Amino acid sequence: MTNVLLPQTTTTLLLGPTQVLRGVNALSEAGKQIASFGSRPLVVGGDRTLPSLEPKLGPIFQQYNLTAAPRSYSPDCSTLSLESLKDSVQSHEADFIIGVGGGKALDTAKLLAHQCNLPIVTIPTSGATCAAWTALANVYSNEGAFQYDVPLYRCPDLLILDYSLIETAPQRTLVAGIGDAIAKWYEASVSSGSSESTLIIAAVQQARVLRDILLQKSATALEQPGGEDWRQVVDATVLLAGVIGGLGGASCRTVAAHAVHNGLTHIPSACNSLHGEKVAYGILVQLRLEEMVQSNQLAASARQQLLKFYTEIGLPKTLEDLGLQDVSLTALRRATEIACGPDSDIHRLPFTVMPEQLLGAMVSTTIPMEKAAARINNQSAKANQILPIAIPNEQLTTNTLA
Numbered sequence: 001m002t003n004v005l006l007p008q009t010t011t012t013l014l015l016g017p018t019q020v021l022r023g024v025n026a027l028s029e030a031g032k033q034i035a036s037f038g039s040r041p042l043v044v045g046g047d048r049t050l051p052s053l054e055p056k057l058g059p060i061f062q063q064y065n066l067t068a069a070p071r072s073y074s075p076d077c078s079t080l081s082l083e084s085l086k087d088s089v090q091s092h093e094a095d096f097i098i099g100v101g102g103g104k105a106l107d108t109a110k111l112l113a114h115q116c117n118l119p120i121v122t123i124p125t126s127g128a129t130c131a132a133w134t135a136l137a138n139v140y141s142n143e144g145a146f147q148y149d150v151p152l153y154r155c156p157d158l159l160i161l162d163y164s165l166i167e168t169a170p171q172r173t174l175v176a177g178i179g180d181a182i183a184k185w186y187e188a189s190v191s192s193g194s195s196e197s198t199l200i201i202a203a204v205q206q207a208r209v210l211r212d213i214l215l216q217k218s219a220t221a222l223e224q225p226g227g228e229d230w231r232q233v234v235d236a237t238v239l240l241a242g243v244i245g246g247l248g249g250a251s252c253r254t255v256a257a258h259a260v261h262n263g264l265t266h267i268p269s270a271c272n273s274l275h276g277e278k279v280a281y282g283i284l285v286q287l288r289l290e291e292m293v294q295s296n297q298l299a300a301s302a303r304q305q306l307l308k309f310y311t312e313i314g315l316p317k318t319l320e321d322l323g324l325q326d327v328s329l330t331a332l333r334r335a336t337e338i339a340c341g342p343d344s345d346i347h348r349l350p351f352t353v354m355p356e357q358l359l360g361a362m363v364s365t366t367i368p369m370e371k372a373a374a375r376i377n378n379q380s381a382k383a384n385q386i387l388p389i390a391i392p393n394e395q396l397t398t399n400t401l402a
Contacts, residue, residue, distance in 0.1 A: 013199070014135035014155050015246040017122070020239070022161035027056050027123060030160050035064035037119040037157065038095030042088055043070045044109040045100040049125055053100050056165070069094070073108040076140045078147075085112050094118065099156075102173070103129035103275055104140070111137035114152045121158040126169035127177040127234040128276055132159050133242025136253075144271045146262040148343075155246070166234055167226050172274065172314075177237035178218050179280025179315045184244045185211035186283045186302070187255035190290075191348040192248060203248030210240050218313050251348065256289060256339075257282030259346035260362070263339030264322070267331050273322045280315040281322060281365065286349075288361040293351050300369050307366060317366050332359060 021030050034041075043050065043057065050070045061068045069092040073081050088094070089112065096119040099109025106122050106129075113120035114137070122132040131137075135152040166174075185207040192200045213236050221233040245253045260282030264270040270278065284306060290299035307317055316322050319332075336355040339346055346353055 011249070013246065013249075014152075016133055016242060017156045017159040019157070020159045020161065022163070022235070022239075024163045026162040027160050027165060028060075028162075030158075031060040031064050033158055034060060034098070034121055035066060037121065039066055040093055040095050041066060041068045041098045041121075042085070042092055042094035042096075042112075043068050043098045043100060044073055044085060044112060045070070045105045046102070047072050047074055049101040049105065053123070053125070053165075057098075057100075068098075073105055075142045076144055077104045077108040077111070077138065078140055078142045080142055081108060082112060082115065082139075086116060089116050089118070096121065096157075098123065099132075101125050103131040104138075106131040107137040107139075110135075110152055110156065111139070111150055114150070119157045121160065122156040123160045123162070123165075124238055125165055126173035127166055127237045128169075128173040128274060129177060129180050130238055130241035130245070132156065132161070132238055134245055136245070140265065143268065144265055146265040151250070155242075161234070161238055163226070163231055163234065166238075167230075171222060171225070174233065174237065175222065175314050176274040176276030176280070178214050178233065178276070178313065179283075179310075180276030181237040181241040182211050182214045183254075183257045183279050183283050184241055186286060187257055187348075188244060188248060188252045190286070190350065191255050192252045195252075200248050200252055203244045203252045206240065206244050206247065207252075210236055210244065213240075215309060218309075222313055254345040255348045256286035256346045256353070259339045259344045260285045260358075262344070263335035263337075264324075266335055266338050267324065267327055269323060269327060273316065277316050277322065280310065281317070281319075284310075284317060284365040285358070285361045288365055288367075289349070289353060289357065292357060292361060293353070303365075304369050319362065332362065336362070 019033060021033065045053070050072065057068070060066070069088065071085055071088045073085065075081065085108070097109050097113040098121045099106045100123045102125065106124065109122065110120055124132040133155065135155045137150045137152060139147045139150060141147055188204050188207040192204050195201060195204070213232060217229040217233055221227070221230040224230055257279050261275065261278040264278050284303055287299045287303040287306070290296040291303070310317050319325065319327065333355065336358040340353055340355045340358055
């Protein structure tokens with residue numbers, strides 16, 4: 001019998017934080033774990049978050065004789081902020097980093113720890129993203145325009161998910177987190193639904209579970225903050241969404257929905273909407289693209305399902321909902337060009353997307369299914385002549401709930 005030699009490749013799996021502490025008042029019980037990383041933490045957060053957490057962190061620092069220095073990441077998770085924070089690490093002689101706040105604060109803290117080769121503790125103050133979990137940081141301009149992402153060499157050393165702390169955040173942040181998390185299914189299933197890799201299959205199926213949890217429990221969770229369904233939804237947005245990226249890697253992480261987000265950040269007035277709100281809108285745009293380019297009726301059904309869900313919990317469905325009712329055509333075109341740039345995640349779609357097509361999808365996210373089908377039938381021949389594509393396994397790309 002002849003042995004067949006298969007090509008060998010080495011991959012690094014960054015599945016999740018070394019430790020995760022979760023529960024009501026988890027932060028007040030985390031002093032020993034925090035102190036295990038050193039004695040001089042630099043605490044990175046926003047201008048409002050840092051003073052609001054001092055009553056919770058101060059007693060821990062005092063009890064364990066930690067000399068902490070708070071530093072704001074303002075104006076953004078940008079190169080300028082990181083350079084200033086690296087100076088603070090040096091001047092404070094910090095031996096570990098504590099990141100507190102939302103996605104940008106946590107990304108800044110993680111990237112700072114990465115650059116300084118220091119341990120990192122993440123303490124999310126809302127359920128808006130899975131940034132507390134992931135080995136990834138997004139870098140923006142000082143004005144909030146997305147620039148690039150940075151893969152990190154490890155996930156956080158400790159994640160503290162304190163339900164009592166998350167509960168104090170505005171409900172809008174959890175709604176945004178639901179939008180960001182549910183995108184995992186619509187993006188991972190398109191980019192990786194036909195993969196034969198065991199872990200990527202697992203990631204895609206976890207994305208399906210995540211979607212189902214959010215579709216089934218979000219409305220009740222928002223009506224009963226602090227309740228059991230609320231905790232399950234928080235776990236889904238902060239933890240499970242991160243698990244999917246850890247198992248599936250970059251190819252299973254983001255596609256068109258996040259690409260649309262990245263493009264929109266280059267419109268100054270879009271900065272008033274949250275990350276997850278722009279991503280949620282981007283899911284509708286991605287599904288609309290699948291309708292327009294592939295004549296995909298499963299995508300049309302999924303879009304209609306999401307439109308009802310968004311209405312129920314308050315996620316944006318249109319540019320107007322994002323506060324962009326007065327945006328200029330020039331600004332929108334610029335956003336689509338950035339979203340379709342050569343390094344954009346939008347190219348993980350199984351078909352080519354041109355800026356004009358993306359613009360068309362962005363302004364028609366709420367078009368009724370019947371009108372969409374008629375428009376698809378009228379335009380599909382022309383679209384296929386311009387953009388020959390291979391249609392993937394549709395059962396894996398845009399399944400809807402049974």
